[in-house]
Each structure stands twice: as C-alpha cells, then as structure tokens.
Amino acid sequence: MHPNETILNDYADDLLDPVERAGVDQHLAGCAACRQTVEDLREILGAASELELREPPVRAWSRLERAIKMEPRLESGARGFPLDGARGRQPGGSGGARLKGSRSMWIAGLAAAAVLVLATAVGVRYLPANRTDATPAAASAPGGTDAASAAGAAAQSGAAQSIETELRQAEAHYENAIKGLEAIASSEQSELDPRTAATLQKNLAVIDQAISESRAAVRSQPASEPAQQSLIDGFKTKIGLLQDTVALINEMRKGNEAGAARIASGLKQKGT
C-alpha cells in the first residue's frame, strides 16, 4: 500500500520522525512511482526556494510618484504623518516636488487626474463571474418541475444581466481611464521623437482593433467568458501602453535619458 500524500510531502519536507521515515524509505526502495513523486516534490521545493526576484516595470515608479504628489502631505510640506489623519500644515517646503513651471504643473495635474481615474478602473478588477454558482440546483436536477425550471431560467437570466451590468461598469471605468491618459499622451506627443510616436500610433491601432473585435464578440455573445476577458485584456493592454507613454514623456521632461530610453525600448518591443 502506498503512503498517502501527506506522508510523502512530510517526507519530502523532512518532517517525519525516524520510525515513520524508515517505513517510507522501505516503501520507496520497492516503489518507483512513489520514489518519483518524492523526487518531483523535492525538485519543486528546490526550484521554489531558488526563484529570483522580479523587477517591476519602469513605469511603476512614475505612476507612484504621480500618486504621491497628489498626497496632501506634499502640498503642505508637513513633517510626519500621523495615522489618525490629523495632518498638520506647516508653511514653506516644497515637499520634494520636482516639476516646476505652470506647463509642467498642468501636466502633473492631468497625470494625477488620470491616475485617480485609473485607480478607480483598477479597483474594479473585473472578474468573470462563476456562473455555476448562480444556477439553482433545482433547475439542473433531472426530473425538476416546470416551476423549478422556470425559476432556474429566471435566475440564470438575472445572473446574466448582472454579469452584463458588471461588465458594462468595468468597461466604462476603463474607458474613462483611457480617455484621461489619451488626453495627456496626445497633447504632449510632440515631445516624442517621430519614430517613437509612429510606433506608439501603430501599437494603439492594433490594440484598438483588438478591442473593437472583442467588443463585437461580447455584443453578439454576451455570456461568452473568453470574449469578456478578451475585452478587459484589451483595455488593460491599452492602459499599460498609455501609462508607458506618459511615463516616457515625464522622463524626457526630467532629462532622464536612460529612463526614457528604457521605456521607449519597451514601447518598440510591444510593436514587434
């Protein structure tokens, strides 16, 4: 008889006492399948402990910096930040803000507004609904009554409407976020070199086409989960590209050539 999965996992974790361990050793000597299971578990354990750190995208800091600059503390230059929300104002102090001049401040304001809209969109984190949960058992039970079937059909219809409503809300949030970012990107596009601007336009056109196709698929098949997910993925991709564009413009304005080059390179890769 094979040891159960708990014992094999404890064996791989070296958590068994000597007697139990000896018993498993004896079994493994004659059972290739369990031996392989233990080898695989140990390989997964080893690989998991050696996983490397992942670097966040370059745009992540720019995004965070814009959000930080919207914080009241920076506007007031206040020291400390009590958790009770009593944020004392102190005169003077720039709070480390880097953007200077009315035009830059206008860009920062627009970017911050887009971040706020985006935060709303991101907060939606649309998840395809679990349709089976919404289906009453009576509706699918063999021999169910007509009334039960009708109730089930009504509930299904209600669930489908709820999903559609949720999708429409998510769509509206994403579109708002996109509109805000597009306003910044298009008004400041003259900052970009012509090749980067062309790449950006090309990529946006591809994404818009994908969004358009996904939207058509959702309209013709509102219950299709892949179509819904594809539409949401399209929005997310477009937001990511627009965020990169705004981050690129910011880096160029700050004179950070290395940062700008990294982001521009990412934009070009997305076009290949």
Next chain:
Amino acid sequence: MDLVARCQAGDVEAFETLYRQHSARIYTLACRMAGSAEDGEDLLQEIFLQAYRKVGSFKGQSALGTWLYRLALNHCLDYVRSRQAKMNKLTDTIDAETSFEPAARRETPIARLDLERAMERLPEGCREAFVLHDVEGFDHKEVAELLGIAEGTSKSQVFKARLKLRAYLTKR
C-alpha cells in the same frame, strides 16, 4: 538625516531610494500572491502609497525593510481575502481534480519561468499557502495565522499546490 527621517519628512527622493531598494521584493511577493503581473503592479502601487502615508508612524522597532515587508504582506492578504470573498470560494476546499497518479517523467530540470507560470495557474487558496510556505519560507503555523486557516489546512493546501504544479510542469 538618515533615509527613514527623510522619508518621514516627505522627501520624495528619499522615498524613491526606499522604493528602489525594496520594490523588487515587494513586487515579486505581490505578483505571486495575486497570481498575475498586472494585479501585482497594482498592489505594488497601493502598498508603496500606503507606506508613504504610514511611514510617519514607523517607530524604528524593526528595520524599515521588515516593516515594509509586513505592510506589503498584510496588503496582499487583504487583497486575496477580498478576492476570495468575491469569488465565493472556500480556502480549505480540496479540489477533486488534484491527481496523485504517478506523472510522466520530465527530462529537464524545472525552469524558473515555467514554475512562475505554473504558480499563476494554481487555484486561489493553495497558491497563497504555497507562496508563503515554499517560496517565502514561513512554517505551516505562521501560514495558518496569516491566512486565518487551520494548520492542517495550510499543509493540505501546500501539498495540493505541489501536486498541481507537478502535473502542470509534466504535462507541458
């Protein structure tokens, strides 16, 4: 003035230094706990924004990195709980599809990227337990406390995750 004091004074450049020092670890944790790079990036943003708001209350009883990691972990756990509530899934549900059948032999060692992708496919519940136990190095008692589940459930979730990963990595 040291980095903590400068961050507490609202110095954005000091906060950027803090971000550069710790963002990879926090981002990695967030991606793995959330199961996607997109959600991980959003969590990273939220965590550092929260850190910026709360750094004034940091008393120096631990290293700033430890404080930040704890804040990140709590934020990730809140996110996971709220998503689980939304998806109406129980953390201690054992998935019937978990197979304990012997898997076909793999010829090559597990590649890092393959494991990362396979982890993203793990179901809610067992992914978080696996990340906390096998990747982050917490023991089952700690994982149980963090996730608000029984120690035995932590064990079964981690085991379930390993078996699923084994199946995913073999079926490729």
